[in-house]
Amino acid sequence: MLKKTLVALSVLSLSTGMVQAQGTWTGGDDLPTTPLACDGTAATPAAKEYDGGVPTNPPDRAGQEITVVDVPKLIGIGYFDATSKGIAEAAAEMGNMNATTDGPTEANIDDQITLIDNYITSGVDGILFAANDPVAIAPVLKKALEAGINVVGYDANSEPDARQWFVNQAEFNGIAKAMIDSLAAEVGEDASFAIVTSTFTTPNQARWIAEMEAYATECYPNLQWLETVEAQEDNILSFNQANTLINKYGDDLKGILGMTSVATPAAADAVTQAGQCGNIAVIGLATPNAMKPYVDADCVKSVVLWNPVDLGYAAAYVMRATADGELQPGDTEVEAGKLGTLSVINGSEILLGAPFIFTKENINDFDF
Amino acid sequence: MSVEAAPAFRPRRSGLTRFVSAYGQEIVIACAILILFAVVSLINPRFLGANNLNTIISGNAYIAVAAIGMSMIIITGNIDVSVGALIGVLATISGTLAVAGYPVWVAWGAPILAGAAINAVVGALVAYGKIPSIVVTLGMLSILRGGLVSITGGAWISNLPPDFLLAQQRLLGVPAPVWFMVICTVIAFLWMRYSAFGRSLYAIGGNSEAARAAGIPIERRIVEVFAIHGAIAGVATILFATQLQIIQSTVPPNLELTIITASVIGGVSILGGTGTVIGSTLAAILFSAIGAGLIFVNVSAYWLRAVIGLLILITVLIDMLRRNRETRQASR
Amino acid sequence: MTIKKLLRHETILAVLVVLALIVLAAQSPRFFTVDNLLNQGRLMTEVGLIAIVMTFVIVTGGIDLSVGSILGMSAIMLGVFWKNFGLPLELAIFLALMVGTLAGLFNGLIITRFKVPPLIATLGTLALYRGIAEGVSQARSVRGYPDWFYVLGQGQVLGVPTQLWLLGIVAVVAAVILGMTTWGRMTYATGSNETAARFSGLRVDRVKLLIYSASGFAAALAAVIFVSRVSTTRSDMGTGVELDAITAVVLGGTSIFGGRGTIIGTLLGLILIQALKNGLSLAGVKSDGTIVLIGAVLILTILISNLFHRDGTR
Structure with a gap:
């Protein structure tokens, strides 16, 4: 049985490719992307018919409580x-x-x-x-x-x-542009970075990652994505995952993108406690209260959010x-x-x- | 359940055999950790960097500490599925006190006392109310989780005073959580191995009728061990709440399952009566080593959890093969 | 173990359910309506199916924590077989049910062949099966099923939600098997005293294999219904459903130590929880308050039931 499980393990690893597929960012979805122009020219949105639903015979609620x-x-x-x-x-x-x-x-x-x-x-x-x-x-x-x-x-x-x-x-491609522009501005256009997200099945996060990839490919082709790690909605796990990334890549890691309001402050704390403020930039989606200590300490320069x-x-x-x-x-x-x-x-x-x-x-x- | 409870201490045999047989599971896990470190560091030597070792060992320290109390509970033949929610509640209590300006020792002491008090009630329901512990703690899980959100409204606690952040301190270059984990494990191990109280826990879990006949006050002991478990959960809470500069008012999903898994993989028999807390601490370290190791060897992030599950299962199966062989030898 | 004693807990629980229904109906006029009650039946079907088979598992003195993960894995497989492999949906459903059953069988094999305690075995496969679901799906969901498939989860037959018929059939079959057949008696015997059962020639391992396979099958069936109800697959489907199912079973009076429990008790437990969730929500209690109350009801019910027969059958 032990042999069988070991065989199963190796088959599993071979069949799925233990090494990550090159070229695509883990964690993005497969819907079509619409990256914004690199210089920020506002795209003219194509006029679209109303595609929402309509309630069936709603009572007249005008001005009512x-x-x-x-x-x-x-x-x-x-x-x-x-x-x-x-x-x-x-x-x-x-x-x-x-x-x-x-x-x-x-x-x-x-x-x-x-x-x-x-x-x-x-x-x-x-x-x-x-x-x-x-x-x-x-x-x-x-x-x-x-x-x-x-x-x-x-x-x-x-x-x-x-x-x-x-x-x-905010539109997905707008968030993506803000994140990648901030990253490139802080760490340079040819730096390597990693992403900490909640789970790969969270639709908004998957959309942002896909849009960031499309935008980066277009506008910063030399930015190098290293990997994406999952950290649930768990701040200690986010902290541990960010630490592992820092330890794994050492000086190659120049930036961490936090995709959730849980992951970003935890990643900032990991960078702070590792004494890497200034060497590793943390950019991410987060609420200001959670980020104030890191921004005040100059460890985090930009936090993206509506x-x-x-x-x-x-x-x-x-x-x-x-x-x-x-x-x-x-x-x-x-x-x-x-x-x-x-x-x-x-x-x-x-x-x-x-x-x-x-x-x-x-x-x-x-x-x- | 299908396995006969093995006696806590086997008859005397030669020193080494006795050691291997008494601490078999601990040895299996320690070997698993060593093999993992060897394999991963061959592929990526950075795995053995001092910072990474710190991350791995301190990353799950709060789980290891909580698993100590859980192991005591399981050794008496009980279980606690509410500990994750309890840690969430205690963290909020601790953080609220710290932000309100109470001295840090109050903010650190409160979760320990509150944990002991809450779990003493749980223990009383189990011991005197004769309700199975899984039922009481399933109920407590709902009560604590719902109550936490009702009371906090979901607001996070930030602006924690810097001297409150105990888990960020270091002593002799080693992070505080590691000290806590090691000291708690050693004390708990010795106490359970040599004190009358500790040994009575094994007796209760092994054979409660015999324990009663031997004059052990089982009901009182159950309440006490639940209270101790609550206090230890309070210590785990301090590590959990002071690691970052924010306290979430939600509990990490499935935290209780992780803690229980650490205990049982660590060799604490779910039937009660056997196991040590060294195993559960090693298991907690193994989990974080697996998590980090798989990232270092570039396992596809999508398959990470499957590989973790498989490794856990393999550890369990190896241990069971070992035990089955031992049982067969013993019966020969 | 007399029939009288068995009835005790169920009777108390039934009284409690009736009381809860009356109180909740008094709180909101929208609670006790045919539409609402049928709709609640629809919502509790998945947990119900799992809890019914979980009753068998717990009666044997075991537990199955992996059901939520089996649910997620079967749901993903359903989508993958249909969309990625291009199989007909009927065949994909069948194969998804097989995957679940095999996953259950695998649990059973670990438990019987390797003598791994069920709690540990299913804690391990809980992580493994969820991991397989995540790995196979690569976080993609499969949508856009043909319309006939939605009848199962969103449609009605003779004015009653389709899946409620299924739940009813499974409940009746399970109640008959556990209460009236040799298989049922073997299940109780395994749970009361496994060694004695073995010595009296019962094929305990075969009983267990069958029950754990059935548990996997129930989780897979729940997966198919769930996919049909929400019209998509996700690898995180069914997370935490094991605790909901176990809560219903123990609330229904099944002893966690094995040997005692009934399907009717589990059904009453299910109904009480669902009625509280729905009724309290209609009465304006928020979901955090509701789960606090459900926790308290669970503890108090078992406490009251124990007070009625304090003979140490813990």
């Missing part, structure tokens, strides 16, 4: 804590929206689906969601639309026809406009309170804006 539930990917992490604050803030401002946040305690597709199903039964007027999986969540969202409920997504999209609108924090409080805030305003019938298929913009006018892109998405880059100069102005 509505009950809205917000179901993020999971509760208990700083990021979605911030989006729910934004939603609550907008609801308080409008005065006629009753919003609660309720999500699974782990980023689990089944728990999220069950929760949404329960809220459909309980008869809410609107559902705000951030999907753990774009396809898996679609059937239950379609059920909500059929029940006449207004459905608006934010942060992580579903299939377009399973919801009415999606508030897009403002998640604004994201929640915008999602709540889009929900209100949808329920009121003010935001109709075909519209090109929507009013979102203090954020002003936001524009519609890709048929049924509302764009929050360009990704924001936090630096030492501005990071202390934010508290989330």
Whole structure:
């Protein structure tokens, strides 16, 4: 039996190739990419027909008090804590929206689906969601639309026809450009770097990695990707993985890209504790509060993120406009309170804006 | 279950045989670690760099410490599936106190006391309520995990005072978590091997009726061992919470499974009555060595978990072959 | 072990379920409706299938922690066989069920041939099977199944969700096997005293092999239903489902030490958990509060049940 298992092990290793495939970055998805121009010329987005869904016979909710539930990917992490604050803030401002946040305690597709199903039964007027999986969540969202409920997504999209609108924090290719530009600026255009992500199955992260690869191939062909490691949503594991990368590559490693708000501060801590500040750059998606110690200590120069409080805030305003019938298929913009006018892109998405880059100069102005 | 509980200490034979047979699993794991280091460092010599050794040994130190308490629980024939959630709760308690400006020794002491108190309740439910420990701790898992999110609302704790960050300290060039792991393991090993209290744990797990007949107060002992396990989880929490400058209010997914796996792979019999904490500490080191080693030899990241699973299974099977052979020899 | 004693826990649990239904129905008028109850049945099918077979496993004194990983692996295989190998979907479903069964059989072999305690064996395969799911899928998901496939997870037959029929059939078959056949008696005998069972000539190992294979099959069946319900495959499907299933089984009065337990108890346990999740949510309790309550109910139920017969059958 021992022999058999050893044989199985070697067969397994041979058949799958223990050595990583050359040329493609691990962790990206296989959807088509649309890298931005290297010099930052804004691409003119092709006009697209509305491709969202339509609720079946919704009651007239214009100006009425509505009950809205917000179901993020999971509760208990700083990021979605911030989006729910934004939603609550907008609801308080409008005065006629009753919003609660309720999500699974782990980023689990089944728990999220069950929760949404329960809220459909309980008869809410609107559902705000951030999907753990774009396809898996679609059937239950379609059920909500059929029940006449207004459905608006934010942060992580579903299939377009399973919801009415999606508030897009920043386009995937925009994030990718910001990350790779920051990396190249800090470590040079021919440096080597590695990526720490949550899991390869997380759709947003997989999209960003694929877009970063496309953009880097086009604009910084000499940047060298070393590898991508998984670290779940676990900060100690992220810390250990970042350490292992530092130990493995030594001086060859010039940069670490953190793909989640958990991985980035942990990677920054690993670089700090290894005494490599200044030698290894950490660039990543993260919330400012978690990054302040490293930015203040000059160990991290740029943190890429949109403002998640604004994201929640915008999602709540889009929900209100949808329920009121003010935001109709075909519209090109929507009013979102203090954020002003936001524009519609890709048929049924509302764009929050360009990704924001936090630096030492501005990071202390934010508290989330 | 299918394996007969082996006696904790076998009849006297020649010194070496006795040593090998009493510490067989520890030896298997130590060999596995050595083989892994040899193979990986042949492929990539950087694996043996001092920093990397530090990363590997200190990376899972909090798991090794938590596995000490878990091993005691398992040796008495019980189990605790709530320890991951407990560590999450204790970390939040500790971090909240530290940020609120209490002296660091309060912030470090609180999780130890709170862990002991919470698990004493668990132990009482097991011992006096006669509820199987897996049921109580499954319930506690839900209660602690839900309660943690309810109370924190998901906010992370940041701005930790620098002198709170114990796990980042070094003594004689060795990271604090390694000191904690080694000292806790040695104390627990000696205590369980030589003290009356420690030996009574083996007796309870091996044969509780005999233990009762020998005058061991089983119920009280169970409550005590759960409380000790809670206190040790508190120590693990300190290492967990002070490694970084932020404390997450969620618990790493499947932390309890990792801790239990370290204990049982380390040779603690799930039927109770046998095993030492040295094995579980070695197993925790083995896990982090496997994780890092596979990255060093460029195993495709997609297949990483499959290879880890396979290696764990192989370790278990080798040990079982060894034990089965021993049983056969003994019965001859 | 008399029938009376067996009924004890189940009776208490049944009373508790009825109480919970009444209280929850009073909290929200939308709870006790045919539509909602049928829909809840749909949502609990996957855990239900796994828990029913888990009852057998636990009655033999074993445990199967790898079911969630088998679910994930079978789901991935279903997609790979259909999309990457281009096999007809019917055949892919069959093969996915086979993969699950073989995974269960492999568990059984490790447990019986190598005498590895079930907890350790399935902790190991928990990591292995999930790893295979991740490796084979390369983090890609397979979507776009033909419409007929969705009938299984999203459709209805005679006004009842399709998968609920399946759950019903499996539950009845399992209850009959465990309660009325030689196989059932062999299962109990294995769990009460394995050595005695061996000496009285029972082929204990064969019973175990069969039960662990069935556990793998149930997880694979749950995988097919789950894929049909959510219309995609992911390698992380079924994570943590083992603890949900075990919770339902022990809440249903099956002794974790083996030898005691019934299918009806497991079903009551399942219903109580699902009713609490749904009813509390409709009553406005958030999910974190709900899981706290479920944990408390689990401990209290077993505590109350123990108070009724304090004869040390722990």
